[in-house]
Amino acid sequence: MIVVILTISALNALSAEPPPAAKRIVVIDKAKKDLVLFRHGKEVARFPAAFGIDPDSDKYKALDAATPEGLYFITYKKSKSRFHRFLGISYPNLANAARGLAQGVISIEDYKRIYRTIQKTGQGPCDTRLGCGLGIHGGGVFRYFGKTRETDWTEGCIALNDKDIEKVFNFCRSGDPVIVFNSRRNLCGIIRPFTQIKIAGETGAPDCPNGVCNYQVEMLTSLGRMTVSIEEGEAVGRSIRVVISEGNAQEKPLLVLVDRNGDGYLSAMDSISGPIANEEAPDATYRLVREAVISALSRGEISPYPR
Numbered sequence: 001m002i003v004v005i006l007t008i009s010a011l012n013a014l015s016a017e018p019p020p021a022a023k024r025i026v027v028i029d030k031a032k033k034d035l036v037l038f039r040h041g042k043e044v045a046r047f048p049a050a051f052g053i054d055p056d057s058d059k060y061k062a063l064d065a066a067t068p069e070g071l072y073f074i075t076y077k078k079s080k081s082r083f084h085r086f087l088g089i090s091y092p093n094l095a096n097a098a099r100g101l102a103q104g105v106i107s108i109e110d111y112k113r114i115y116r117t118i119q120k121t122g123q124g125p126c127d128t129r130l131g132c133g134l135g136i137h138g139g140g141v142f143r144y145f146g147k148t149r150e151t152d153w154t155e156g157c158i159a160l161n162d163k164d165i166e167k168v169f170n171f172c173r174s175g176d177p178v179i180v181f182n183s184r185r186n187l188c189g190i191i192r193p194f195t196q197i198k199i200a201g202e203t204g205a206p207d208c209p210n211g212v213c214n215y216q217v218e219m220l221t222s223l224g225r226m227t228v229s230i231e232e233g234e235a236v237g238r239s240i241r242v243v244i245s246e247g248n249a250q251e252k253p254l255l256v257l258v259d260r261n262g263d264g265y266l267s268a269m270d271s272i273s274g275p276i277a278n279e280e281a282p283d284a285t286y287r288l289v290r291e292a293v294i295s296a297l298s299r300g301e302i303s304p305y306p307r
Contacts, residue, residue: 062131115204186264
């Protein structure tokens with residue numbers, strides 16, 4: 001079973017109090033093609049955005065022309081670049097490394113090295129097959145190639161109009177969180193990029209007994225405190241379990257939902273229970289859970305986990 005810890009630190013996860021909002025946070029929804037700036041939990045600006053040549057996929061290796069999804073941080077600011085202004089983001093992170101290891105893109109040695117580097121600097125190394133050097137820059141939402149006007153033209157970065165990157169560049173500081181997600185996906189697809197794999201010991205090696213990895217994500221939503229557990233492995237496929245409570249882990253859950261193949265629908269092999277569960281319309285409850293996650297991410301209402 002894969003345990004993913006999304007955006008609540010271990011300390012906050014034990015508390016019924018909501019985590020403090022980040023002072024500044026950048027939220028990007030690939031489905032809506034926009035970038036939103038928040039300060040103290042309040043939206044202050046919204047700009048159109050363009051993505052990689054493959055705008056729908058989540059990045060998993062170098063040169064795939066996809067924009068990564070998940071929780072990142074501004075790592076540096078460059079006032080002069082090929083595309084006007086540039087804000088570097090912390091790709092690859094540990095979630096990217098875990099996915100790359102599971103898919104055979106990187107080796108266990110690469111994963112451990114990425115883990116050690118991130119623990120020291122907050123930024124993964126550039127010399128693995130995951131790639132690096134991604135960020136938010138100018139250059140325009142549309143680009144002309146000959147007589148053809150194209151959107152989603154980058155190699156994986158987030159592109160803004162030059163006048164907009166000026167505002168974003170001035171707003172952001174190194175260390176600010178950047179959330180990138182795709183609200184078109186089902187719940188498992190939305191939440192999976194934010195996962196942190198369970199670590200075995202101090203070596204940084206993933207803990208995947210018998211080839212089955214465990215992840216867990218915790219976040220506050222309009223429905224309550226949500227814990228999403230994902231189990232992945234070649235022999236078991238992927239399953240997702242959602243537990244919603246009022247805040248105290250010892251209390252009886254408001255909802256327990258299990259989707260054994262993570263497809264976003266509840267069949268006879270799946271289950272749903274709890275006071276807020278609609279057992280006569282289980283898929284409607286599932287959609288409600290997904291919408292609560294999208295709403296929380298869209299507002300930047302998460303507390304970044306330690307890098």
